Amino acid sequence: MKKPNARERILETASELFHRRGYSEVGINEIIAKAETAKASFYQHYPSKEVLCEAWLSHLHERSEAGRKAILESQSSPAEKVEAYFDHLSAFMHESDFRGCPYSNTGAVSDEGCQGIVREIRGHKQSIRDFFHKICREAFSNSERADQIGDRIFLLYSGAAIEAQNLREDWPILAAREAAVEMLA
Amino acid sequence: MKKPNARERILETASELFHRRGYSEVGINEIIAKAETAKASFYQHYPSKEVLCEAWLSHLHERSEAGRKAILESQSSPAEKVEAYFDHLSAFMHESDFRGCPYSNTGAVSDEGCQGIVREIRGHKQSIRDFFHKICREAFSNSERADQIGDRIFLLYSGAAIEAQNLREDWPILAAREAAVEMLA
Amino acid sequence: MKKPNARERILETASELFHRRGYSEVGINEIIAKAETAKASFYQHYPSKEVLCEAWLSHLHERSEAGRKAILESQSSPAEKVEAYFDHLSAFMHESDFRGCPYSNTGAVSDEGCQGIVREIRGHKQSIRDFFHKICREAFSNSERADQIGDRIFLLYSGAAIEAQNLREDWPILAAREAAVEMLA
Amino acid sequence: MKKPNARERILETASELFHRRGYSEVGINEIIAKAETAKASFYQHYPSKEVLCEAWLSHLHERSEAGRKAILESQSSPAEKVEAYFDHLSAFMHESDFRGCPYSNTGAVSDEGCQGIVREIRGHKQSIRDFFHKICREAFSNSERADQIGDRIFLLYSGAAIEAQNLREDWPILAAREAAVEMLA
């Protein structure tokens, strides 16, 4: 029984599982079973579980970058842009039963030995930080102050994601959003 | 070869290992080996790994509560109290090579099935949130505004911890601290 | 279904399998199946397949040393001692369907990374070499000449074992025995 | 990307790898990767790993036969011919970091099921035996005695190869050579 597109099916399945339950909690066996693939087919496409994890984070990052780009290019005000991004976060959290940030969650179980994974995490985080910096530079004439506020919103954003996960509540997202908007006023 | 205090040695060993590498990444075998205990002795004291995890988080919480109590009872201003707590965080992060928050890290690999663990996490987080609320109520006459600012500082605090871990840098802690102080001005 | 003495059963089973088919050709699964043990029981007693291999070779060496000791302590002439040892070899080869020398066979699939295994092999070989040296010193007044002849008999012995294996014939053992006796005449 | 001579590249690559690490320790994947060939191309040229092994041994045998033929046809004395062959062995061992005899090493991991491989091994060994027989017939008028001495030199030769490998020393080759020359005196 030959199944084409194993590569894609594996990535899709793993994305779902890694996100919902965490990278370290999902085994190759479960992935290939759900993806209906043979184990050796898996390793033909991904040399290791770690590389699959990188592919997942990288793929997620691309989509997430596109979302930020769309917001940046919109005609909205800085505050509206920030609001839009927090609304994205809120939707994302509800979709995934408050599983939090895939990057932070993965970072929690990856030591410095997982170089590729760590690179993906840092790249993603820096990208979000840059996003807030850009928005704040639209709002503030002083670029130093803009970056400072951008960092604060970035931290509020991260804190909101992690605490919404920990508490299984969405007030952190709303509170962070409100704080961010206030900072841009 | 009788080893007294097996219970304590196990908890100490597990605390160190869980914190540095993560609950899911540390096995029972490693714990009992480092604690120089027999496997059956382990299960005599802790019926499961999960219960050991709860004991770890609970013990950590007690010490952390004591720290917050001391700060609250100090003669410092609200801003100074917040600064003191962020300084604690900074020291904690440096001590542990930026391993982040034990509670959030554990939450990243625990599903809702781990009721005891989840309870510890939520209790701890709520406790920190309360701590900031109390400080803010000293600073603001309007208690609603106080809680709002307290929540924001709580989120900055969480965000700082997680991003210091992700980026292995300490600017998030400094930036969050600065933001918190500004909010209390 | 608890089975005591797993450790011994594993060693016995592995000894048989490693000898008949070769260290690299026998998997842990087969060993534990034949020994009727759980996989984890295996690893409780032997931290790795490599260590099991060392235990096998070491155990074999002890028995083999005892045999040489008995020959050395016998009242036979040097030639008779050598004959006795070659007769041992002949019997051993017939017993095992001409599977040759376990040490040489294992050396054929072990690189220098397998330090423990290599140590066992070299120790065993040196022990046989010493054995022939001792016998020859009984036969020759010149100890240098004795060691020289001892080395030659050692090499004849090794060559006989390997070629009896390769050819599945026993003439090599008979020929080597004859040559050795002639050297002692 | 068309790669001509895939067949030859595969054989060359496999020869090197089989010799250095042993037939059973080298996988098809490694061979095709190093030979820069596709997996299916491999199976187009060699229906199985076993057949590739036979091709390797057969090819090696041809070159080795040529060497023996050259020695036999030389104008040297029997003792010189034997010396030349042991010198070949010495050079071969040093070139390959004392990996020993490819045929004996392969025999150590091949059961009687591998008919083709076993045939190659036996053919090769018999060929070397014949070689020594021929040389000894030049040296001895009594052809029975000649074959007897030839067999002894053959066994010394085999023993030297295997023990040089086991001990990673070259004294066995020198000792066997010396013994062989003495036998021809």
Added chain:
DNA sequence: GATGAATGAGTCTTCATTCAT
């Protein structure tokens, strides 16, 4: 209160081979 031996189910990864194109 303490122990070492035993366990089944799981981990990630590699094997030699075959398929459709």
Added chain:
DNA sequence: AATGAATGAAGACTCATTCAT
């Protein structure tokens, strides 16, 4: 003549837990 994707079986090893003593 060449290819990349697919495969089932097996590889060594670890998991958290339970047992009898």
